[in-house]
Amino acid sequence: MSQTPDHDTVTHGMAPEDSADLRALYKGFEDNHLNPLWTQTGDLMPMHPKSQAVPHVWKWSTLLPLAEESGRLVPVGRGGERRAIGLANPGLGGKAYVSPTLWAAIQYLGPRETAPEHRHAQNAFRFVVEGQGVWTVVNGDPVRMSRGDLLLTPGWCFHGHHNDTDEPMAWIDGLDIPFSQQMDVGFFEFGSDRVTDYATPNFSRGERLWCHPGLRPLSQLQNTVASPIGAYRWDVTDRALTEQLLLEDEGHPATVEQGHAAIRYVNPTTGGDVMPTIRCEFHRLREGTDTATRREVGSTVFQVFDGEGVVVLNGETHRLTKGDMFVIPSWIPWSLQAETRFDLFRFSDAPIMERLNFMRTKVDVE
Numbered sequence: 001m002s003q004t005p006d007h008d009t010v011t012h013g014m015a016p017e018d019s020a021d022l023r024a025l026y027k028g029f030e031d032n033h034l035n036p037l038w039t040q041t042g043d044l045m046p047m048h049p050k051s052q053a054v055p056h057v058w059k060w061s062t063l064l065p066l067a068e069e070s071g072r073l074v075p076v077g078r079g080g081e082r083r084a085i086g087l088a089n090p091g092l093g094g095k096a097y098v099s100p101t102l103w104a105a106i107q108y109l110g111p112r113e114t115a116p117e118h119r120h121a122q123n124a125f126r127f128v129v130e131g132q133g134v135w136t137v138v139n140g141d142p143v144r145m146s147r148g149d150l151l152l153t154p155g156w157c158f159h160g161h162h163n164d165t166d167e168p169m170a171w172i173d174g175l176d177i178p179f180s181q182q183m184d185v186g187f188f189e190f191g192s193d194r195v196t197d198y199a200t201p202n203f204s205r206g207e208r209l210w211c212h213p214g215l216r217p218l219s220q221l222q223n224t225v226a227s228p229i230g231a232y233r234w235d236v237t238d239r240a241l242t243e244q245l246l247l248e249d250e251g252h253p254a255t256v257e258q259g260h261a262a263i264r265y266v267n268p269t270t271g272g273d274v275m276p277t278i279r280c281e282f283h284r285l286r287e288g289t290d291t292a293t294r295r296e297v298g299s300t301v302f303q304v305f306d307g308e309g310v311v312v313l314n315g316e317t318h319r320l321t322k323g324d325m326f327v328i329p330s331w332i333p334w335s336l337q338a339e340t341r342f343d344l345f346r347f348s349d350a351p352i353m354e355r356l357n358f359m360r361t362k363v364d365v366e
């Protein structure tokens with residue numbers, strides 16, 4: 001079988017002989033802020049994505065106590081804005097980037113605390129793995145945050161959070177901060193020091209208008225780039241996944257692979273992703289299910305919502321339990337194995353990769 005040549009094995013037709021003139025030429029490049037392609041083709045145009053980010057797992061049993069200690073030592077308020085602790089990919093030089101495009105953080109709000117309102121070009125969401133009692137106020141609409149809910153704060157929406165209880169609460173944030181920084185598209189504006197509405201309704205106005213399956217209000221026929229739904233509730237997600245597995249039991253097509261139910265959260269005005277840069281999904285594996293091994297262009301982050309299992313990242317096995325988070329950089333092979341029923345929340349930069357036509361997916365055939 002013939003092997004496809006790569007940068008290391010191909011015969012170089014551009015290897016010049018060393019000479020004083022050549023060294024002077026290269027010095028001329030350097031002095032004039034120039035850099036020739038032929039010395040670095042393999043770095044600039046790899047045969048396949050070779051991310052500087054590395055696969056990594058953060059344990060909830062490590063994250064939560066550090067967030068709690070931050071709650072004890074660091075006040076929340078204007079300037080710092082949020083008591084959020086970013087997951088820093090070990091391959092990205094200490095920056096609080098979980099991947100080249102994505103930010104992931106654990107955020108902590110103590111009893112009765114308020115995180116002031118602001119807005120930014122970056123798109124954001126929250127996902128709640130445990131706890132309740134905080135309302136996030138998005139463009140003046142108070143949105144309850146409870147276990148299993150996905151809450152959206154699309155770019156340029158004002159938002160602040162307040163804890164209405166005597167108990168602290170922690171959740172995860174996902175944003176497109178690294179992508180926005182690399183692209184130089186960031187804008188930011190301070191808002192009210194207090195949230196603009198301290199009401200604590202069970203359902204936000206956005207949910208009351210939009211969250212009726214298959215029904216669209218006739219007053220809202222304009223499509224929007226981000227979803228108008230502020231909260232995707234756990235009971236609905238759970239029911240959708242339960243039904244997929246029941247339908248599979250009954251012999252009907254419903255799951256993505258045997259024992260693997262999954263949903264994508266969507267913008268009801270377009271049927272596309274909830275925000276222009278971030279895809280959100282939820283996956284449920286039956287006990288004993290092994291997924292296929294996949295690789296994809298772009299990066300993705302998972303958080304275990306419930307259950308126990310294993311992720312194999314680039315051939316390395318990691319045990320996982322509730323709250324644990326892990327990142328899969330571009331083109332790293334991964335698979336999941338469920339030891340119990342295994343529920344996982346997932347987000348990724350797939351909308352960027354798909355929109356720009358860079359997306360590729362490879363599923364290993366056993």
Ligand SMILES: [Fe+2]
Nearest residue numbers: 118120124159
């Ligand atoms: Fe924010």
